[in-house]
Amino acid sequence: MIASIPLLVFVVAAYTALALVVPIWLDSVLFVLPLLSGAVLPFRGGDLLLVMGLLLLCVEIYRATSSSSAAILNHVLSLVVFIIALIELLVTPKMASMTFFLIMLMTLIDVITGFTVTISSARRDLQHSS
Structure with missing residues (x-):
């Protein structure tokens, strides 16, 4: 269940909580x-959540290969x-930010990729078993 x-x-x-x-x-x-150019790249709390989200999205895509x-x-x-x-993005004013929009977009990519990879894997399995 936890998987x-x-x-x-x-x-x-x-x-949402933050x-x-x-x-x-x-x-x-x-x-x-600090960058080699001498400039510095600031990391805000929302940026850190985006980085974590991207890393977790990679794990989710890998997990999608299972059927x-x-x-x-x-x-x-x-x-x-x-x-x-x-729904949070559309109705909660505090969620109306580009950071949360990108997080929501990651969840959409997770859904599309998950179903697409699973369907492709199932088709391949059916073709090899025939």
Whole structure:
């Protein structure tokens, strides 16, 4: 059952909680990354959530290659996470940011990729078994 939980739910939940409780954290610079050019790249709280989301999206895409019943449940739950994130974006003023829009877009990519990879894998399995 725990393998069925979409990992991006943690990013959506973290952003939602932070936006409602301590919204200033999302825009605060947490650290800076010095670049060879001499410039510095500031990392804000929202940026850190985006990086975490991208890493978790990679894991979700890898997990989509499985066709187990846990993977199917994961796809359905990923769709639920996307719908919740979309509703939050549309109706909650504190979620109206480009950062949350990109997180919501990651959940959509997770849904599309999950179903696409699973269907492709199932077709390939059917062709090889014939």
